[in-house]
Amino acid sequence: MAFHYESYVADAHNDVLGRVLNGDDILIRSDKGHTDLPRLQEGGIDLEVFVIWVNPDEYVPVGSYDQANKMIDALENICTRATDKIAIPMTFNDLLVNESQGKISAMIGVEGGHPLENSLDKLQHFYDRGMRYLGITWNNSTDWATSAEDETSEKLLPFQGLTEFGKDVIKKCDELGVIIDVSHCGEKTFYDILETTAHPIIASHSSVYNICPHFRNLNDAQLLAIKENGGVVFVNYYPAYIDSTFEKRANRVREKHKHALDSLKVLYGEESDDYWYKSQDILDKDLAAVAPSLDQLIDHIDYIVNLLGPDHVGLGSDFDGIEVLPRGIEDCSKTPAITKRLFERGYTEENIKKILGENFKRVFRQVVG
Numbered sequence: 485m486a487f488h489y490e491s492y493v494a495d496a497h498n499d500v501l502g503r504v505l506n507g508d509d510i511l512i513r514s515d516k517g518h519t520d521l522p523r524l525q526e527g528g529i530d531l532e533v534f535v536i537w538v539n540p541d542e543y544v545p546v547g548s549y550d551q552a553n554k555m556i557d558a559l560e561n562i563c564t565r566a567t568d569k570i571a572i573p574m575t576f577n578d579l580l581v582n583e584s585q586g587k588i589s590a591m592i593g594v595e596g597g598h599p600l601e602n603s604l605d606k607l608q609h610f611y612d613r614g615m616r617y618l619g620i621t622w623n624n625s626t627d628w629a630t631s632a633e634d635e636t637s638e639k640l641l642p643f644q645g646l647t648e649f650g651k652d653v654i655k656k657c658d659e660l661g662v663i664i665d666v667s668h669c670g671e672k673t674f675y676d677i678l679e680t681t682a683h684p685i686i687a688s689h690s691s692v693y694n695i696c697p698h699f700r701n702l703n704d705a706q707l708l709a710i711k712e713n714g715g716v717v718f719v720n721y722y723p724a725y726i727d728s729t730f731e732k733r734a735n736r737v738r739e740k741h742k743h744a745l746d747s748l749k750v751l752y753g754e755e756s757d758d759y760w761y762k763s764q765d766i767l768d769k770d771l772a773a774v775a776p777s778l779d780q781l782i783d784h785i786d787y788i789v790n791l792l793g794p795d796h797v798g799l800g801s802d803f804d805g806i807e808v809l810p811r812g813i814e815d816c817s818k819t820p821a822i823t824k825r826l827f828e829r830g831y832t833e834e835n836i837k838k839i840l841g842e843n844f845k846r847v848f849r850q851v852v853g
């Protein structure tokens with residue numbers, strides 16, 4: 485535990501702001517969801533990426549930009565109410581200052597390019613407000629980049645990869661010092677990004693395709709390309725991305741609660757945020773019972789270390805963006821369990837520190853400065 489607390493711990497992907505907009509106060513300890521400030525502290529987390537994610541089913545084509553700004557307002561409000569505990573970092577030096585003052589760095593990452601509403605001025609605006617990584621797509625493609633979901637679907641796409649404007653977005657990010665996040669991007673987009681950017685990229689929340697063949701995961705060629713680029717893959721804890729047998733069990737759970745879920749769908753619409761949060765309350769316990777173990781998550785870290793060495797892997801929990809976590813890491817306060825498991829698998833202190841946060845810091849320093 486002492487080793488964990490003295491190490492720099494960074495988590496590259498957290499969706500709790502969605503719950504904050506829903507009215508939850510994360511300055512108070514709760515047993516709801518996966519994240520609040522007391523549990524982040526208990527988990528020894530020094531940097532958490534608070535993701536700005538806007539549901540495209542509700543806010544595309546109109547409203548993404550405004551809604552994203554509301555989410556940043558919400559994060560600023562949290563930081564204003566707890567100035568001694570949490571602050572938004574703009575520079576690498578801010579990471580160091582926050583660390584020395586015992587504050588959590590609440591980094592802003594925008595997930596999916598749709599809040600840019602096809603405008604480089606809006607990209608600049610998000611940068612000015614503190615965005616330090618940009619996820620180029622979510623599951624939805626934008627007008628300028630195709631997603632993994634769309635590229636692997638039967639859908640007929642008007643283009644694949646990055647358009648010329650898409651390349652301008654990447655170049656603008658390079659110019660400003662915004663890290664490019666390729667999680668959710670299709671393979672064509674992924675390689676177009678690598679050809680366009682001059683900086684190390686990240687996958688903020690993706691796991692290993694070779695262990696769990698899901699379109700959201702990265703195959704070996706992509707992993708090797710990220711090594712070549714100097715970037716980092718932050719493994720996603722989501723059971724469906726780490727264990728290919730999970731979905732089958734989860735579907736049985738959903739089937740069991742079909743009637744309750746169906747009435748929620750009628751009330752709120754299946755793609756709505758309300759449906760998502762309310763269905764979690766119903767499914768929570770039963771899904772947790774069929775979740776994979778923490779060791780299966782560690783297998784993904786292990787795989788990447790064996791393939792790429794220890795410099796290209798880190799943690800990208802997806803806390804509060806997923807309905808269930810592996811057994812043994814049920815919320816952010818359990819993060820020290822990862823450190824413990826890595827020790828048990830014979831990792832050196834130096835390599836554990838890289839995985840916990842030093843790899844994140846390296847890319848942040850290189851790209852954001």
Ligand SMILES: [Zn+2]
Binds near residue numbers: 595
């Ligand atoms: Zn995501």
